[in-house]
Every structure is written in C-alpha cells, then in structure tokens.
Amino acid sequence: MPDRHVTRSGDDYAEALSQLLPQGQAWPRDEGSTLMRVVRGLSQIWGVVEASASKLLEVESDPRITLDLLPDWERNWGLPDPYYQEPLTIGDRQKALVQRMTIEGAQSREFFIGVAAQIGYTITITEYRPFMVGLDRCGDNRVYGDGTNLMYSDTFVRGWLPVYDPQGNPVALDEISEWPNYGLGPDTNRHYWTVHVGTSRLTWFRCGGGGGQTGVDPHLRIGLATDLECLLNRWKPAHTQIIFDYSGLTNGGSMAGTP
Template identity: 30%
Template sequence: MGMTAEDYAAQLAALLPTGPAWQPSPDTLLGRIVLAIGTELARVHARADTLRIEADPRSTTELLAEWELTAGLPDRCVNVAQSIEQRRAALLARLTGTGGASRSYFIGVAAAYGYTVTIEEPALHTWRMRSTEVVGITRFRAGLSTAGDPLASFGNEAFECLFNRIKPAHTALLFAYGI
C-alpha cells in the first residue's frame, strides 16, 4: 500500500524552486536524481510496511528468530528444526500462555501445539495424556546408535518434554499415543 518511486519523485519535484533550471524532466540529470531519491524512499516505505507485519508474532517470518530469542525459544523442548508454522505455534503458545493446573488448560496447550489429547486420572496425582497422533518408532541401528541406546523407543520427545516442564510438580504424567 506504499507509494511508488514515481509518487515520491513527484512530491520531491513539487518541493524544488521554480524556474527553467529546476524542471526535473526524465531526460535531465536533475530528473534522474529526483527519481533515484524517490526510488530509495519507496524502498524504505515498503520495508516499513513489512515491519508492521513482522511486529506481529502470528505473521512474522524475517524476525521469527528474534521473537524466539525474546520468548526463550528454542529450548530443550522446542526444536529449531521445526517448520515455520510449528515454530510460530510454539512462540504464540509461549507468549500467550497463562499457566494452570486444570485438565482444560493442558488440553488447550496441546491444541495450541497442534495435538488432540484427552486426560484421564488413573491414580491420585497421576495423569494419562492420550493423543490421537501416531508417533514413529526409533530403532537401534548398528553404526548409528551407541552403547546404552535403547533397542527401540517410541514417543514424541518434544511433546512429552513440554508437558513435563509445565505440569504441577506433584503430578506424574503418562503418555499414550494413537489411541
């Protein structure tokens, strides 16, 4: 919605003194200078328009890394290798999170990260979080895995890390996937 280089050049030409020497026609040196200044002003205007978009964490792309730094991301639970959408979702969840200890709060946090969960309480201070998302199995591979690695593991480490970080200290979390 910014002005064009020609718009700025016309405004600059209107500010010049009157007289035949000050007529900035396109074929004169003065006309080319006025257009060059107008081009730069239009470029700066376009970048200022972009800054309005980047100032909103819901639509940022160029300033996503700075927003994440402000919010303390990435952390041990949120990985930089995620897609832009996943990184934005994590950023928004971190910036808008209010905290809580209720089931509805945890279900809302899961939804903000793109998961659908239900929560059961099989025992006192124990919650089972059931996610409909199916997760892959990581198997031990000769040459890639090292001694001490499990022969097979499954789960979503980022998801589990997030909820273990925000859960009440006295609560044990159990995770069930694809159910």
C-alpha cells in the same frame, strides 16, 4: 482486518522532491530529462525504507505472522525451547510463540487437553489412585460396554460414574473399559497420569508465510509428539509424572497443514 498504513513509493518521493527544486530552464521537470532521472533514482531508497517500515507495522508486529523478526520475538520469550529434539517449521514456531505469550496456566484436564489442541494434537488423560479398601474390589474391575452412549456403572466406585475405553471414548458394545484405578501399590501412584496421544506428528511442507523453507524442510516429516511432551512436562504440577501412551497412535494427525 489487518492494519494498513500509507506507504509511499520511490516515485512518490521523486515527485515531492522535484517540487522542491528551483524553477527555471536549468531545472527541467520533463520525465525523460537527466535531472528527473537522477531525482527518481535517488528517491527509490526512500520508497524501500517506507515499505520496510510499513511491513514492520503491519506484519512483523504481529507474532502470528511475523517472519523477519521471528528470531527476535523468540529470544524475548525464551524460545525455541531447548527441550525440542527436532526442527520446527516457521508455522510451528509462530504457534509456539503465540501460545507462550497467551498461556495462563492451570492444572485441570481441560487445560492440558486445550493446550495440546492449540498445537494440533488430540489427547485424552487418565488419572490414577491407589487401591482403596471399601471402595474397590479384587480382580478385574473393568467392565464391558452395553452399547449405550454414555454408559454408567457402579463398578468403579460407589455411585454411578461414566465409563470410558482406554482412549477416553465412550465404551462401545462388548468393548472393554479402562482400568478404574492403578491397582495395588503405594499412595504415590496418585501422582502419575497418562496422556494418550491419538495422532502422530505429521509436518507437511507448505509455501508462503508460516510454511516450510525450500532446501531446508522435506515434503513430510513424521515424528513422535516431542513438542507436546515438552509443553506438558513444563506446565504439569511439579509433584506429578506424565506417562505418554502412543499405543493408540494413528496417522490422521497434521501439524503444518493437511494435504
């Protein structure tokens, strides 16, 4: 449950201030009297101040839902990232802020897949190594699926390893698998890895906190995963290079809500 704070209205302050006035016929407490109208009018500003203070404590102190102080949060955490090439909705900016505050960093496949999932992307990763005599064989060393889930094969290297299709899924019957290595080439091939992006970036307009801005955001914005590319390039090992693969792209993704 979100924090709730006692918030007094302008009328509450008017009631309290009226109790501090002198007693007597010259200081009437009747609701319709001129004196009480003046007191009530002058007290409204204090209700506004207290409501603003409560909003700061209940809403703006939470980076997940902050609106008015979002630019201040971003400035303190080095956001928005200058690498982004397209505008982000308020919801996207809130997600980026929370991720920047909570990310710890790692170099495993699971870490990068999880980072992508936090901002709404489903990805798979292919890593490479150069051809190794005694382990690999010449020719097409991909295999065809036999219908089992999960299929194992000794075609890749000595020993039984799981076989996947180019999108990182189990190989279906008669479907061809991914290449198990990068083929002939220099040993620097091992410093490359491919991120297969399975869905396009669909940003739907949404009203309310974290949604779109009327007159600014369109109903739907479609784009490549530039925010994902920025994020992964920032956190990848410095000696590696990412290849982004959009060949299996579908339109099933959604970033700012699903219609």
